[in-house]
Amino acid sequence: MRATVMYAAGDVRIEDVPDARIVKPTDAVVRVTRACICGSDLWPYKSKPAAEQGQRMGHEFIGVVEETGSEVSTVKKGDVVVAPFAFSDGSCEFCAEGLQTSCVNGGFWGTGDVDGGQGEAVRVPHADGTLFVLPVGEDDALMPSLLTLSDVYGTGHHAALGARVAPGRIVAVVGDGAVGLCGVLAAKRLGAEQIIILGRHQDRTDIAREFGATDVVAERGDEAADRVRELTGGHGAHSVLECVGLEESFLTAMRIARPGGAVGRVGVPQTPAIPGNRPAFSHNITIGGGVAPARAYIEELLPDILEGRVNPGRVFDSTVDLDGVPAGYRAMDDREAIKVLVRP
Amino acid sequence: MRATVMYAAGDVRIEDVPDARIVKPTDAVVRVTRACICGSDLWPYKSKPAAEQGQRMGHEFIGVVEETGSEVSTVKKGDVVVAPFAFSDGSCEFCAEGLQTSCVNGGFWGTGDVDGGQGEAVRVPHADGTLFVLPVGEDDALMPSLLTLSDVYGTGHHAALGARVAPGRIVAVVGDGAVGLCGVLAAKRLGAEQIIILGRHQDRTDIAREFGATDVVAERGDEAADRVRELTGGHGAHSVLECVGLEESFLTAMRIARPGGAVGRVGVPQTPAIPGNRPAFSHNITIGGGVAPARAYIEELLPDILEGRVNPGRVFDSTVDLDGVPAGYRAMDDREAIKVLVRP
Numbered sequence: 001m002r003a004t005v006m007y008a009a010g011d012v013r014i015e016d017v018p019d020a021r022i023v024k025p026t027d028a029v030v031r032v033t034r035a036c037i038c039g040s041d042l043w044p045y046k047s048k049p050a051a052e053q054g055q056r057m058g059h060e061f062i063g064v065v066e067e068t069g070s071e072v073s074t075v076k077k078g079d080v081v082v083a084p085f086a087f088s089d090g091s092c093e094f095c096a097e098g099l100q101t102s103c104v105n106g107g108f109w110g111t112g113d114v115d116g117g118q119g120e121a122v123r124v125p126h127a128d129g130t131l132f133v134l135p136v137g138e139d140d141a142l143m144p145s146l147l148t149l150s151d152v153y154g155t156g157h158h159a160a161l162g163a164r165v166a167p168g169r170i171v172a173v174v175g176d177g178a179v180g181l182c183g184v185l186a187a188k189r190l191g192a193e194q195i196i197i198l199g200r201h202q203d204r205t206d207i208a209r210e211f212g213a214t215d216v217v218a219e220r221g222d223e224a225a226d227r228v229r230e231l232t233g234g235h236g237a238h239s240v241l242e243c244v245g246l247e248e249s250f251l252t253a254m255r256i257a258r259p260g261g262a263v264g265r266v267g268v269p270q271t272p273a274i275p276g277n278r279p280a281f282s283h284n285i286t287i288g289g290g291v292a293p294a295r296a297y298i299e300e301l302l303p304d305i306l307e308g309r310v311n312p313g314r315v316f317d318s319t320v321d322l323d324g325v326p327a328g329y330r331a332m333d334d335r336e337a338i339k340v341l342v343r344p
Numbered sequence: 345m346r347a348t349v350m351y352a353a354g355d356v357r358i359e360d361v362p363d364a365r366i367v368k369p370t371d372a373v374v375r376v377t378r379a380c381i382c383g384s385d386l387w388p389y390k391s392k393p394a395a396e397q398g399q400r401m402g403h404e405f406i407g408v409v410e411e412t413g414s415e416v417s418t419v420k421k422g423d424v425v426v427a428p429f430a431f432s433d434g435s436c437e438f439c440a441e442g443l444q445t446s447c448v449n450g451g452f453w454g455t456g457d458v459d460g461g462q463g464e465a466v467r468v469p470h471a472d473g474t475l476f477v478l479p480v481g482e483d484d485a486l487m488p489s490l491l492t493l494s495d496v497y498g499t500g501h502h503a504a505l506g507a508r509v510a511p512g513r514i515v516a517v518v519g520d521g522a523v524g525l526c527g528v529l530a531a532k533r534l535g536a537e538q539i540i541i542l543g544r545h546q547d548r549t550d551i552a553r554e555f556g557a558t559d560v561v562a563e564r565g566d567e568a569a570d571r572v573r574e575l576t577g578g579h580g581a582h583s584v585l586e587c588v589g590l591e592e593s594f595l596t597a598m599r600i601a602r603p604g605g606a607v608g609r610v611g612v613p614q615t616p617a618i619p620g621n622r623p624a625f626s627h628n629i630t631i632g633g634g635v636a637p638a639r640a641y642i643e644e645l646l647p648d649i650l651e652g653r654v655n656p657g658r659v660f661d662s663t664v665d666l667d668g669v670p671a672g673y674r675a676m677d678d679r680e681a682i683k684v685l686v687r688p
Contacts, residue, residue: 094603099628102603162630259438259446269625273617281613284443284634286506290625 002344003119004325005054009047012057012326020121023113025071026089028127030063030081033138034147035117035342036316037328038085039177040268045329056110058118058342059085060150064138065131066121074128080138081131083117083124084294085109085151090129098296103129117150118325120344132298135306144313144341145305148182152339153301153312154294155266156182156243160190162264162289163239167191170232173213174253175243176204178315178339179266181211183241185312188212189304192239196231198224198252204338207314221252228256236261242289243267251275259283266292316341346688347463348669349398353391356401356670364465367457369415370433372471374407374425377482378491379461379686380660381672382429383521384612389673400454402462402686403429404494408482409475410465418472424482425475427461427468428638429453429495434473442640447473461494462669464688476642479650488657488685489649492526496683497645497656498638499610500526500587504534506608506633507583511535514576517557518597519587520548522659522683523610525555527585529656532556533648536583540575542568542596548682551658565596572600580605586633587611595619603627610636660685 003017020029035058044055065079075081088095088103095103105126110116115123124130134146148154156179165171171192173183176199187195188211196215197208205216217227229236236258242250245267253263254276263280266289274280274287304310318337320328321344328340347361364373379402388399409423419425432439432447439447449470454460459467468474478490492498500523509515515536517527520543531539532555540559541552549560561571573580580602586594589611597607598620607624610633618624618631648654662681664672665688672684 097604099604102627260441260443265625269621271617272621273615273619274621274624274631275617277613277616277618280618280631281609281634283446284637286633287618287624287631289630290628293628 001120002322003116004057006044006048006057007054008050009045012045012329013054014322014325017056017119020115020123022067022069023123024125025069026126026128027069028065028072028075028124028131029067029121030083030124031066031121032061032063032117032119032344034143035061035344036147037118037325037332037340037342038151039179041329042333043268043270045333056116056119058116059109060147061117061122062134062143062147062150063122068127072127075131075133080134080136082134082146082149082298083131084154084298086295087125087130088295089126095129098293100293100295101291118342120322130295132295142305142313144316145311147341148312148315149294149298149301151294152178152315153182153185154297155179155292157186157297157301158292159183159241159243159264159266159289160186160239162262162266163241164262164288165190165192165239168193169238170194171239171241172196172198172228172237172256173241173243174198174249175267176201176208177243180241180243181207181315182312183243184208184213185211185310187239187241189310196228196237201335210314221248224252225255232258235259239264245270247271247275254279254285257283257285262286262288264289315339319343345464346666347460348401350388350392350401351398352394353389356389356673357398358666358669361400361463364459364467366411366413367467368469369413370470370472371413372409372416372419372468372475373411373465374427374468375410375465376405376407376461376463376688378487379405379688380491381462381669381676381684381686382495383523385673386677387612387614389677400460400463402460403453404491405461405466406478406487406491406494407466412471416471419475419477424478424480426478426490426493426642427466427475428498428642430639431469431474432639433470439473442637444637444639445635462686464666474639476639486649488660489655491685492656492659493638493642493645495638496522496659497526497529498641499523499636501530501641501645502636503527503585503587503608503610503633504530504583506606506610507585508606508632509534509536509583512537513582514538515583515585516540516542516572516581516600517585517587518542518593519611520545520552521587524585524587525551525659526656527587528552528557529555529654531583531585533654540572540581545679554658565592568596569599576602579603583608589614591615591619598623598629601627601629606630606632608633659683663687
């Protein structure tokens with residue numbers, strides 16, 4: 001079968017790889033019908049040292065179950081399923097708590113002998129715990145939005161929960177990438193009263209406004225913090241969603257949080273330490289979030305998508321086939337695309 | 345009147361200073377009957393650059409109201425009162441939320457023209473919002489425990505809340521100073537099932553055991569993390585109280601927290617950034633806490649003290665008069681005393 005392999009920064013190839021097949025009785029094989037490229041894929045795309053052994057890429061996909069192992073009971077051949085960006089057994093104590101990213105038997109796509117999502121098919125470990133059956137056909141018009149359940153919408157929701165978004169709260173979202181946009185949508189859904197997005201790309205902030213943002217702040221650094229304070233009666237936002245992961249964005253998040261507020265962070269950390277220790281201490285700012293247990297949120301987030309109340313699939317502004325994936329990486333890295341959908 | 349003034353690291357003096365007196369109609373003058381030296385006073389004691397203008401010290405005190413301004417209505421001459429370590433107006437939006445340390449008209453003892461607590465008397469700004477009247481006489485036997493309401497017990501309680509201690513949770517406390525010990529007490533009071541204290545001074549860990557600690561870990565660094573995992577079934581503590589503020593202690597706190605757990609931090613930050621960004625992200629560890637709104641907790645914590653169910657005053661193992669304060673700083677800095685009570 002064919003799949004995406006990254007060999008070095010900027011070097012993404014589509015190659016023949018061994019076919020996905022059942023290895024363990026808890027596995028399923030899923031033919032991928034939709035996948036996508038994640039903002040987090042851009043970190044290795046910018047920095048990965050060259051290696052002889054490439055890395056299989058992609059951790060967000062929807063597909064059709066082709067085959068199941070003998071111990072799989074909740075999905076069957078022909079089911080249309082969405083996979084979250086981590087696999088999990090669904091039965092350990094962390095899965096029971098809804099923290100599937102810490103599953104004691106879990107892991108991430110494209111690591112070890114596990115396939116990546118940007119390919120024709122995937123062997124899914126722990127299929128019962130991992131896969132979620134969607135009540136739609138494989139070419140349903142809602143596919144882009146359903147695909148966001150694998151990561152980006154769940155991650156935005158996780159940021160909102162980590163930032164303690166609740167009805168009436170003032171929310172600020174740092175980052176206008178697909179996760180930040182989904183963070184706006186999640187905050188709106190959770191009842192935020194005012195939602196400020198910090199971003200400087202109008203095509204993106206326009207989507208943020210569609211998703212519920214009430215204010216756009218294009219400034220950065222000190223000026224952004226001043227502007228957010230102006231917009232919030234002087235004290236900052238109750239809830240700040242950090243959707244980037246860079247030192248500067250995290251520091252901005254800390255500075256625009258209201259005393260007693262919370263920063264929900266989902267941007268993959270690019271620094272070993274969290275900046276702003278002293279202001280966070282002085283102002284009692286709670287830092288929540290982390291790698292999102294997207295699996296935990298699918299059931300909660302699905303109905304609004306099925307019933308058309310939200311349309312997180314709007315974050316996809318480009319579609320490619322498998323051969324177009326390398327160009328898709330380039331487009332996202334050059335900020336020509338917000339998020340690229342892949343139809344293998 | 346006489347009061348404590350610090351001029352440089354290691355240079356603490358008792359000096360004549362202007363008498364405390366009513367300046368604003370919302371002030372009260374309190375004659376100090378009990379004060380103490382705080383672990384946080386040791387940071388400047390170790391590092392303060394020499395200055396001609398000394399700094400007034402002390403932020404924890406109990407005393408008797410001597411005089412009140414014309415607008416003060418909730419305390420009167422003769423009342424025995426405890427002051428939290430920050431003054432606050434009691435009426436702003438942050439005070440209403442129980443975050444008096446962020447009061448828009450508040451501040452800290454010993455800054456600007458505000459007296460410190462380690463002296464004969466204090467002018468108390470915003471007396472109505474700041475002072476809490478105690479239903480005891482000025483020499484009540486419970487004074488040491490009541491004095492901990494000004495900071496150390498409230499701070500331990502804040503750490504426990506920030507770490508989301510709740511019935512049945514496994515708790516670890518990093519630091520065996522007075523705050524760490526009070527953190528143990530607070531965790532026990534909030535229903536923690538297992539309480540592990542990390543500390544290597546047996547006189548202190550003995551008090552921790554009295555306060556409810558079930559396990560003592562004397563190791564540090566990697567070995568401490570291994571030991572805590574052993575004691576907790578392999579995954580770490582749900583709630584970790586960081587009661588030191590150093591980079592190493594914070595990193596230990598991050599490493600012994602269970603995935604999905606929380607670190608409640610009250611140690612005054614000694615580093616500009618919070619270490620452990622990546623493990624905190626991977627394991628979804630929430631970082632809560634900060635400078636404790638001790639004022640908010642007095643009413644809740646008082647009854648257990650008055651009724652003898654808890655005895656946080658056990659953290660005082662030395663008592664001095666005002667002239668003994670410089671020696672008290674030395675004793676705490678040399679770890680000869682856990683916490684020094686001052687009777688001016």
